[in-house]
Amino acid sequence: MNFVALAPRLFWVGWKFHLKGLTMSSFFILVSVIQPLIFATIAYYMYEAGAREGTLLYVALGAGLMGMWSSTLFGSGGAIQWQRWQGTLELLIGAPPPFVMTLLPLTLATASVGLYSIVATLLWGGILFDVPLSVEHPFLFAISLPATTIALGLLGLVLASTFVLYRHASAFSNLLEYPVWLVSGLLIPVSLLPGWVEPLSWVLAPTWGVKAIRESALGGDPLPAIGMCVLLSVAYLVIGWFSMANFERLARKRATLSLT
Amino acid sequence: MTSRGGTVRERARVIVRIFFIGGLFSYRALFNWITPTMYVTTMLGSPLFQILFFAYLGRFAGLQDDTFFVVGNAVQVSAMAGIYGMTMTIANERQFGTLQPLLATPANRIALFLGRALPVIVNGLIVSAFGFAVGLLLLDFTLSPSAVPPLLVVVVVTVASCTALGMLLGSIGLRARDVFFASNLVYFLMLLVCGVNIPVETLPDWLEAIGRAVPLTHGIEAAREIVAGASLGEVSGLVWTELGIGAAYAATAFLLFRLFEIEGRRRASLETF
Numbered sequence: 254m255n256f257v258a259l260a261p262r263l264f265w266v267g268w269k270f271h272l273k274g275l276t277m278s279s280f281f282i283l284v285s286v287i288q289p290l291i292f293a294t295i296a297y298y299m300y301e302a303g304a305r306e307g308t309l310l311y312v313a314l315g316a317g318l319m320g321m322w323s324s325t326l327f328g329s330g331g332a333i334q335w336q337r338w339q340g341t342l343e344l345l346i347g348a349p350p351p352f353v354m355t356l357l358p359l360t361l362a363t364a365s366v367g368l369y370s371i372v373a374t375l376l377w378g379g380i381l382f383d384v385p386l387s388v389e390h391p392f393l394f395a396i397s398l399p400a401t402t403i404a405l406g407l408l409g410l411v412l413a414s415t416f417v418l419y420r421h422a423s424a425f426s427n428l429l430e431y432p433v434w435l436v437s438g439l440l441i442p443v444s445l446l447p448g449w450v451e452p453l454s455w456v457l458a459p460t461w462g463v464k465a466i467r468e469s470a471l472g473g474d475p476l477p478a479i480g481m482c483v484l485l486s487v488a489y490l491v492i493g494w495f496s497m498a499n500f501e502r503l504a505r506k507r508a509t510l511s512l513t
Numbered sequence: 514m515t516s517r518g519g520t521v522r523e524r525a526r527v528i529v530r531i532f533f534i535g536g537l538f539s540y541r542a543l544f545n546w547i548t549p550t551m552y553v554t555t556m557l558g559s560p561l562f563q564i565l566f567f568a569y570l571g572r573f574a575g576l577q578d579d580t581f582f583v584v585g586n587a588v589q590v591s592a593m594a595g596i597y598g599m600t601m602t603i604a605n606e607r608q609f610g611t612l613q614p615l616l617a618t619p620a621n622r623i624a625l626f627l628g629r630a631l632p633v634i635v636n637g638l639i640v641s642a643f644g645f646a647v648g649l650l651l652l653d654f655t656l657s658p659s660a661v662p663p664l665l666v667v668v669v670v671t672v673a674s675c676t677a678l679g680m681l682l683g684s685i686g687l688r689a690r691d692v693f694f695a696s697n698l699v700y701f702l703m704l705l706v707c708g709v710n711i712p713v714e715t716l717p718d719w720l721e722a723i724g725r726a727v728p729l730t731h732g733i734e735a736a737r738e739i740v741a742g743a744s745l746g747e748v749s750g751l752v753w754t755e756l757g758i759g760a761a762y763a764a765t766a767f768l769l770f771r772l773f774e775i776e777g778r779r780r781a782s783l784e785t786f
Contacts, residue, residue: 303576431562
């Protein structure tokens with residue numbers, strides 16, 4: 254059987270394996286379930302105590318995407334470093350499939366764990382605050398979710414392949430959590446931020462993901478945002494593929510594959 | 514006057530040495546992985562964006578002005594050092610395999626325990642000061658020079674109190690398998706219940722009650738009043754309450770530390786997971 258025929262199986266098995274592993278991790282449960290619930294509650298009480306007449310569903314979906322970004326950032330940003338610490342990096346690089354094909358299921362799994370966040374914040378809203386879960390465009394909502402997850406997972410591939418060039422990848426993960434929450438308009442409209450921030454938000458998948466999900470749920474036209482998720486996914490895949498090839502080449506040339 | 518371990522003066526000198534030098538050494542040893550890059554991105558970069566995030570969220574929600582969020586978050590970010598740092602300072606002895614040799618020494622346990630808090634408190638103060646600087650430079654926040662000394666007192670007390678909560682978690686870490694889950698949870702819950710971003714009075718009663726029973730809440734309230742022009746005397750009640758809460762947590766933490774030490778020796782389980 255050739256590689257093309259094996260690729261879907263490799264992807265499916267890898268994705269399931271990593272998803273199970275991440276689900277068993279208390280850190281990822283914290284990041285993808287508990288933390289978004291805390292932030293959703295904070296935002297809810299801030300809106301309630303303030304003058305903002307915000308819809309709770311708006312908050313719940315935004316907080317859900319915050320969790321998806323956190324799990325992608327922490328899971329994918331340190332993915333290669335983690336394989337190094339586990340001693341599995343050489344085995345993965347030495348395996349017949351291209352390394353990117355073994356890493357991609359992992360980065361997509363880290364984004365998929367973020368779906369727990371959306372489920373958790375929607376349940377939180379429904380159970381504790383009586384948020385009516387009425388979705389305006391159910392079909393487009395069902396498309397928005399995987400489109401966002403794939404776009405974030407492929408952004409994770411870019412993070413994994415670039416963070417590895419720095420010794421302290423986890424430091425970058427710690428740094429980038431809040432800024433992306435801020436500039437992607439997850440809880441705060443981007444228009445409220447300084448003008449120079451807006452172009453930055455355009456290249457970030459969470460910006461379009463939250464737009465697609467919100468407009469499917471609350472009403473509007475989510476198709477352009479879904480289209481942007483697809484477009485960014487392709488761009489991230491190309492960048493991630495080349496960055497990963499570059500990392501592999503440098504690591505082999507300098508014999509630094511297992512050096513932490 | 515002499516006693517079993519030498520003169521009282523000699524013993525006092527040893528205790529002071531364990532407190533200061535031992536505390537500093539343990540900090541350097543346990544945090545050898547904190548490089549300048551790591552420090553700047555984690556201890557300064559993350560608080561910077563946390564303050565900006567909540568200040569803008571506050572503007573959007575129309576809840577309070579920037580000052581409310583700058584003060585709340587600049588004080589709360591010190592908990593990053595107090596909670597995570599202190600938990601690691603105690604619990605990582607077990608993770609790094611140095612707990613047994615440490616507890617085999619006859620060192621005074623109170624000095625050993627409290628000395629570890631000092632570098633953490635200093636670190637918390639640096640992070641908090643950076644938070645206030647962020648507010649001054651990037652947001653609509655002003656601070657009168659006359660408010661700086663009383664604010665410093667309030668922040669020192671609050672950071673120490675937070676560190677006491679970190680001590681408690683660290684002591685639990687001598688026994689628990691995954692105490693860092695609890696540290697993360699406590700850190701994020703503080704954002705909700707301690708009046709950092711929402712006035713505690715607007716929370717449901719049970720959440721407000723939790724907030725009033727943990728460090729930070731009264732310190733943040735006092736800091737906000739100082740920034741608004743109150744004197745230290747006017748907020749002394751809040752400061753003493755914060756100090757009392759911190760002392761209660763520190764005492765409980767030390768009792769647990771001793772309990773787990775004694776239990777660990779008895780069951781030969783000091784470093785088992």
